Amino acid sequence: MESRKKRRIGALEAMNGWMNVEMSELRLTQRQANERLHVLEKKMLEIDGEINEAEHCLRSSVDPGTKLVLEEYQMLFAYLDHKQRIRVNNERQHGFARERLEKIENEMIQKGLKIRGMENLLERRFRELALDKENKQLSLLDEAWLQKQKDEA
Structure with a gap:
């Protein structure tokens, strides 16, 4: 009985270690996804600046008093469209x-809950094993005391 409980505890410890490794991999993936997100946001800001600059250039070329060259207008419009x-x-x-980042964060939350549950289960199993050992020792002491009482009588 005890060996089976010890094997279960060993399996739980192994599973807990495996879950912790998965969690660290998820943290790394989250970090990479965050970096990718920041790179995209930076690119979007740069493109917004370029679009605003090109629109300003287009508006200034349309002002009265300036000569508008059709080719320049078409090139600028194509550039704006491309951007x-x-x-x-x-x-x-x-x-x-x-x-993707939200999915990773949700997965991390789920893994964290699983790990916490595994740790709680592992702790309960350790307590059960300790109680079984204590009960065995107490029953041995009771038997020894009963034997001593029989010998005295």
């Missing part, structure tokens, strides 16, 4: 990265 498409693509990537 806008890049921005939309980056927003989409940002959304995917945000969703």
